[in-house]
Amino acid sequence: MNTPVKPQHSHHFDEGNPLAQKKILLATLFTAFMMIAEISGGFIFNSMALLADGWHMSSHMLALGLAYMAYRAARHYRNDERFCFGTWKIEILAGYSSAILLMVVAIMMCYSSVERLFHPVEIHYNEAIFIAIIGLVVNLICAWLLHDDHHGHSHHDHIHHSHAQHKHTHQEHHHHQDLNQKAAFLHVIADATTSVLAIIALFAAKYFGWNFLDAVLGIVGALLVSKWAWGLIIQTGKTLLDAEMTEPVVDEIREVIADLDRSIDIVDLHVWKVGRGKFSCILALETSDTLLTPLVVKQALSIHDEIVHASIEINPV
Known part of the structure; x- marks a missing residue:
């Protein structure tokens, strides 16, 4: 079969x-x-x-x-x-x-x-x-x-917190x-x-x-x-050359993670552009929170619609 x-x-x-x-x-x-x-x-x-x-x-x-x-x-x-x-x-x-x-x-x-x-x-x-x-x-x-x-300016509404x-x-x-x-x-x-x-x-x-x-x-x-x-x-x-780590979206990702829980540490973060005004990211986190899942993180990141692809890895402390 x-x-x-x-x-x-x-x-x-x-x-x-x-x-x-x-x-x-x-x-x-x-x-x-x-x-x-x-x-x-x-x-x-x-x-x-x-x-x-x-x-x-x-x-x-x-x-x-x-x-x-x-x-x-x-x-x-x-x-x-x-x-x-x-x-x-x-x-x-x-x-x-x-x-x-x-x-x-x-x-x-x-x-x-x-x-x-x-x-x-x-x-x-x-x-x-x-x-x-x-x-x-x-x-x-x-x-x-x-x-x-x-x-190609986007007219979507964004929710920002800082x-x-x-x-x-x-x-x-x-x-x-x-x-x-x-x-x-x-x-x-x-x-x-x-x-x-x-x-x-x-x-x-x-x-x-x-x-x-x-x-x-x-x-x-x-x-x-x-x-x-x-x-x-x-x-x-x-x-x-994927030199996008100085873009505002990188700070936005860090702020989303900080808003989730201050005990979460970002151990690896890569961001690069995959379209006009669109970004992909690889994010590795370390936390003692056993309830935190990649889906929760993706939902939190979804308030920024310029992030169109995210790969999340969560490691326990």
């Missing part, structure tokens, strides 16, 4: 972001169209300005395509047993890779700007201004598509960000910023003869982009 296998509960904790996936696909198509148009125009009209901007835009198209494929992969493998805590981190990995690419773009921008500062080149102002304006319009459309007002509530409220927006979408958005914003600075520099050079401003504002743009890229690298890297 075969013993029936007890079905395991799901370890897929993030529902994905289908709306962002569709928007990123549209933004990728817009960017690809603009890139092809600029590169083709560069070859037809023998314009280095068109060619340079087209190849520059190709790096952002690559980042947008990476973000889109991450959503597809996360959904495709969501029931794959190899991913013991779901496939959400595929999106985070894509965001991290995209941030690295954004940093490379910033370095290239800075290098080109410094080179132009010492070795000025002839600028075809009318053509370059036209290209920059068209590029800015395309980037603004993509930015509008990718901008997320709430970043000062951790205040800290939690301030960081809740950060917890619920879609970092894959944010990476794509930053690429578009970086390109839009570059276009704005280029337009300012080109008008200043055309009407006032300030040719040096093109290179100077290029360096400024590179520094801005590198700052955004570094911030995103820190955010995504922290999640990929």
Whole structure:
């Protein structure tokens, strides 16, 4: 007689972001169209300005395509047993890779700007201004598509019992960000910023003869982009490395255990993120209370709905 296998509960904790996936696909198509148009125009009209901007835009198209494929992969493998805590981190990995690419773009921008500062080149102002304006319009459309007002913000009511509530409220927006979408958005914003600075520099050079401003504002743009890229690298890297023990939810877990019984000692606690604003924890307790069970602890932790998975171990003193 075969013993029936007890079905395991799901370890897929993030529902994905289908709306962002569709928007990123549209933004990728817009960017690809603009890139092809600029590169083709560069070859037809023998314009280095068109060619340079087209190849520059190709790096952002690559980042947008990476973000889109991450959503597809996360959904495709969501029931794959190899991913013991779901496939959400595929999106985070894509965001991290995209941030690295954004940093490379910033370095290239800075290098080109410094080179132009010492070795000025002839600028075809009318053509370059036209290209920059068209590029800015395309980037603004993509930015509008990718901008997320709430970043998946949860509106569930939480019950908190101490000062951790205040800290939690301030960081809740950060917890619920879609970092894959944010990476794509930053690429578009970086390109839009570059276009704005280029337009300012080109008008200043055309009407006032300030040719040096093109290179100077290029360096400024590179520094801005590198700052955004570094911030995103820190955010995504922290999640990929499970460096979540400074999050407010850790203090909340400790407070729940303290409220149960002061004689309970936490001997081991691990917390990591498994979705946007969702955490898993492993908790080992030591107590002389023989009535304390893992179920009691799980019920106590359930007041914090960001804790979606908990493994509890209770050892007698």
